[in-house]
Amino acid sequence: MNYIEPHGHMVSRTTDDYERMALAGCRAICEPAFWAGFDRASAAGFYDYFRQITDYEPKRAAKFGIQHYCWLCINPKEAEDTKLADEVIALIPEFLKRPGVLGIGEIGLNKNSRNELIIFEKHVQLAQDHQQLVLIHTPHLEDKLKGTRLIIDSLKNFPKIDPRRVIIDHVEEHTIDAVLDAGFWAGITLYPESKCTPHRAIDMLEQRQGERIWMNSACDWGISDPLAVPKTVQAMRQRGWSEAMMQKIVWENPRAFMGQSEKFVMP
Amino acid sequence: MSTWTPPSTVNLADIGFMDARSKLIDLAAFLDRVQRAGQEGDFRVQALQRAIKLLDASQPQRAREVLLSFSDPSTEPIAKATMQGAIGAFKP
Numbered sequence: 056m057n058y059i060e061p062h063g064h065m066v067s068r069t070t071d072d073y074e075r076m077a078l079a080g081c082r083a084i085c086e087p088a089f090w091a092g093f094d095r096a097s098a099a100g101f102y103d104y105f106r107q108i109t110d111y112e113p114k115r116a117a118k119f120g121i122q123h124y125c126w127l128c129i130n131p132k133e134a135e136d137t138k139l140a141d142e143v144i145a146l147i148p149e150f151l152k153r154p155g156v157l158g159i160g161e162i163g164l165n166k167n168s169r170n171e172l173i174i175f176e177k178h179v180q181l182a183q184d185h186q187q188l189v190l191i192h193t194p195h196l197e198d199k200l201k202g203t204r205l206i207i208d209s210l211k212n213f214p215k216i217d218p219r220r221v222i223i224d225h226v227e228e229h230t231i232d233a234v235l236d237a238g239f240w241a242g243i244t245l246y247p248e249s250k251c252t253p254h255r256a257i258d259m260l261e262q263r264q265g266e267r268i269w270m271n272s273a274c275d276w277g278i279s280d281p282l283a284v285p286k287t288v289q290a291m292r293q294r295g296w297s298e299a300m301m302q303k304i305v306w307e308n309p310r311a312f313m314g315q316s317e318k319f320v321m322p
Numbered sequence: 323m324s325t326w327t328p329p330s331t332v333n334l335a336d337i338g339f340m341d342a343r344s345k346l347i348d349l350a351a352f353l354d355r356v357q358r359a360g361q362e363g364d365f366r367v368q369a370l371q372r373a374i375k376l377l378d379a380s381q382p383q384r385a386r387e388v389l390l391s392f393s394d395p396s397t398e399p400i401a402k403a404t405m406q407g408a409i410g411a412f413k414p
Contacts (some may be wrong), residue, residue, distance in 0.1 A: 090406075106350070134337070135403045165406065166403035166408075167394075167400055168400050168402055168403040168404065169399045169402070172399050194408065195408035196392065196408035196411075197394050197408055197409060197411055197412040198394055198408050199389075200390065200393035201393065201394045201395075201396060201397065202395065204397065205397075205399060206350060227385075228383075228386040229386045229390050229393065247326060249410075254338065258385070263325055264326035264328075290357040291329075293337055294332055294337065295329035295332040299324050300326065300327055301323040302324070307324060
């Protein structure tokens with residue numbers, strides 16, 4: 056089955072992974088800007104990273120017939136240093152013009168600090184000023200509930216931001232209702248131990264009838280699985296899902312959200 | 323977009339019982355292991371012990387309730403992030 060991987064950090068993955076994903080039916084990958092596993096020393100490091108995900112990765116993906124899109128920001132793990140964050144945010148408008156850039160992301164919170172929140176709101180302002188889609192990361196584990204609530208509250212300060220143009224990612228059973236009930240899109244991340252298993256994801260999809268939800272692997276430099284989405288499709292099949300409903304979740308939903316950007320073009 | 327069609331009925335125990343059984347025995351063995359080592363006072367183990375009690379609930383909201391039990395209940399941003407990772411259970 057053809058599918059879209061709406062959240063993959065391919066700079067951390069091998070070319071073999073592109074091949075495996077293509078063989079499994081992946082036709083597009085969307086790469087949010089993220090933490091590299093270490094704190095970058097200067098904005099120049101981000102400049103090169105933005106070049107990599109806007110120029111180099113699309114070419115690497117294209118060799119396997121996969122379209123590559125991306126999102127830009129400084130991630131919340133590096134947002135405690137507000138001077139660095141301001142310098143990085145200043146770089147973003149230049150890159151927003153590039154083909155394949157869908158919006159601002161993955162912004163959000165990590166430890167729910169004041170500085171993280173300040174930098175989150177600067178990113179949202181940037182998205183509002185440039186009419187960009189927004190992809191939001193919610194914190195890990197014990198910090199997720201509080202961070203999700205702070206993010207939703209903060210977005211209320213931006214009345215021009217349409218919730219239908221915002222996806223709040225990494226939801227779990229204790230946060231999905233708050234996100235969807237506020238009108239946002241929700242992302243479910245299939246990630247070993249720290250996020251969601253295939254069967255838990257399917258439970259949530261069934262509870263919310265697949266509304267405004269996408270599913271992603273968030274594959275990165277950690278222990279993660281770039282084939283998590285097609286493996287979950289297999290679990291859906293076991294659980295009696297129709298081909299049309301599986302297609303809705305792994306193809307139509309991400310296409311509907313990202314298709315709000317004129318740059319996202321899928322057959 | 324396609325409207326929602328519920329999945330056909332399948333036997334969920336056929337699909338999930340062995341996996342759940344295995345995870346439950348792993349959890350039991352973990353609790354035995356930390357107790358034998360005298361480490362059952364660790365706040366993470368205590369958090370697990372509290373979460374296990376929630377499995378007795380009558381409503382199908384157990385996963386949500388377990389996740390809530392591990393969560394930071396505070397509502398205000400912290401002054402400064404002093405670490406980047408998360409532990410898995412809120413330390414009061």
